[in-house]
Amino acid sequence: MESKKIAIAGAGPAGGFSAYLLAKAGMDVRVFEEHGTIGEPVACTGVITGDVLSQRLQLPKELIVNRIAKARIIAPNKEFVEVKLKNDIIIDRAGLDRHISELAKDAGAKFFANHTFETFEDGNNGGSGSEKETQIGKSPIGPIRSKANWETRKVMVAVKDKIKNETKTVEANYLVGADGPISAVAKSAGLFGNRQFYVGLQATIPVENDNIIDFYPSEEGIAWVVPENEKIARVGIAAKKEASQYFKRFLTAVAGKDYEKKIAGRQAGPIPLYDPRLKSKTKDGRVLLVGDAATMVKAPTLGGINQSLIGAEAVAEAITKNADYEKLWKKRMGMDLYLSLLMRKAMERFSNEDYNRLVETFAREKNKAILESYDRDQPSRFALKLLMREPKLLLFAKKAWF
Numbered sequence: 422m423e424s425k426k427i428a429i430a431g432a433g434p435a436g437g438f439s440a441y442l443l444a445k446a447g448m449d450v451r452v453f454e455e456h457g458t459i460g461e462p463v464a465c466t467g468v469i470t471g472d473v474l475s476q477r478l479q480l481p482k483e484l485i486v487n488r489i490a491k492a493r494i495i496a497p498n499k500e501f502v503e504v505k506l507k508n509d510i511i512i513d514r515a516g517l518d519r520h521i522s523e524l525a526k527d528a529g530a531k532f533f534a535n536h537t538f539e540t541f542e543d544g545n546n547g548g549s550g551s552e553k554e555t556q557i558g559k560s561p562i563g564p565i566r567s568k569a570n571w572e573t574r575k576v577m578v579a580v581k582d583k584i585k586n587e588t589k590t591v592e593a594n595y596l597v598g599a600d601g602p603i604s605a606v607a608k609s610a611g612l613f614g615n616r617q618f619y620v621g622l623q624a625t626i627p628v629e630n631d632n633i634i635d636f637y638p639s640e641e642g643i644a645w646v647v648p649e650n651e652k653i654a655r656v657g658i659a660a661k662k663e664a665s666q667y668f669k670r671f672l673t674a675v676a677g678k679d680y681e682k683k684i685a686g687r688q689a690g691p692i693p694l695y696d697p698r699l700k701s702k703t704k705d706g707r708v709l710l711v712g713d714a715a716t717m718v719k720a721p722t723l724g725g726i727n728q729s730l731i732g733a734e735a736v737a738e739a740i741t742k743n744a745d746y747e748k749l750w751k752k753r754m755g756m757d758l759y760l761s762l763l764m765r766k767a768m769e770r771f772s773n774e775d776y777n778r779l780v781e782t783f784a785r786e787k788n789k790a791i792l793e794s795y796d797r798d799q800p801s802r803f804a805l806k807l808l809m810r811e812p813k814l815l816l817f818a819k820k821a822w823f
């Protein structure tokens with residue numbers, strides 16, 4: 422039997438890992454990446470909980486830039502709580518994307534760099550992506566559950582070869598949109614919605630440090646200093662508005678007025694807020710969004726690497742087993758993404774005074790112990806425990822709803 426043809430837009434962690442799993446399962450996989458070099462440009466700090474990653478990937482040692490044992494959460498009034506981290510690593514993010522793509526290539530996936538996804542059409546009745554918007558939400562992969570059916574279902578995917586400056590059409594049974602926060606696949610499928618973004622701005626810059634990650638939550642957003650080693654750090658901010666002013670102020674505070682001269686590298690990009698209102702992530706069963714393209718980002722910390730890998734597993738299972746993609750990824754992380762969104766909503770309403778009180782609350786020994794057991798990727802395991810121990814936190818939680 423001929424294998425299913427899968428076209429994937431984007432070779433980040435979501436696209437690369439989907440490609441790896443699907444190729445390993447015997448699918449005919451093609452990945453189209455708009456940039457010439459996989460993993461670049463980098464728009465990421467590369468902080469990751471090693472446990473989630475290591476359940477899925479053997480990370481070569483050379484991709485681990487640093488290991489961090491502690492973090493400080495520093496309130497606007499400069500009081501802080503210091504917490505032990507379990508297994509946090511700082512990775513070479515471009516290296517991670519390349520490593521995953523090599524695994525996928527070894528499993529048989531074909532990668533096409535300098536190829537931009539443009540649009541797609543329904544290959545069965547000739548309708549264009551945008552013309553079929555009324556069908557969205559009706560059929561998350563369901564209608565093609567019948568085993569015989571997928572072979573006759575097609576999407577015609579238009580990709581532009583940037584070097585030859587020509588657009589070609591690729592036929593596939595499924596199109597996976599792993600093309601990041603501004604997903605052109607989501608737009609073509611009418612699934613972009615009214616999503617909201619944080620702007621992430623970061624610089625790699627010399628900063629003497631004690632190898633502890635510093636987080637600075639405040640009314641303005643969140644700022645961080647993440648050490649690569651004792652002399653160099655990834656210093657950044659994420660904010661909904663006035664990000665560049667905030668970034669300049671933060672860099673001045675951390676690296677001095679002459680920070681511009683010291684910057685060794687810059688990384689920037691939009692970070693989507695998880696949007697549970699995107700009712701269906703698939704269109705008529707043949708288009709699946711994953712990773713940032715599907716807003717699978719933990720809202721409080723704005724991290725999404727692990728979520729991209731978890732989403733890729735759901736993509737692979739949905740396609741190989743003709744299963745319901747929505748159900749699969751929601752079962753794996755829907756509740757965690759939702760809870761983290763509520764936390765972020767609450768935090769957006771916090772005043773600096775609220776942050777001061779929150780840090781003070783967490784500094785209490787019993788709460789600190791719970792904070793240390795917090796799994797950033799699975800807040801559902803943690804939120805209730807914390808609220809029961811410290812009912813005062815309900816005052817903060819209320820801000821998520823009111």
Ligand SMILES: Cc1cc2nc3c(=O)[nH]c(=O)nc-3n(C[C@H](O)[C@H](O)[C@H](O)COP(=O)(O)OP(=O)(O)OC[C@H]3O[C@@H](n4cnc5c(N)ncnc54)[C@H](O)[C@@H]3O)c2cc1C
Pocket residue numbers: 430431432433434435436453454455456460464465466467468469536537538539599600601602604605621622623657688689690691692711712713714718723724725726727729
């Ligand atoms: C400043 C900043 C710091 C961050 N820090 C962290 C962190 O410390 N930890 C963490 O877990 N997460 C972090 N994130 C979030 C994390 O980077 C993303 O969640 C993660 O990269 C999502 O992976 P992805 O594969 O879905 O998308 P991406 O990594 O964005 O990959 C999408 C790929 O698609 C390609 N592409 C885009 N459009 C097209 C197109 N039309 N055709 C073909 N290819 C296309 C892009 O070039 C890219 O290679 C950070 C984000 C920012 C902006």
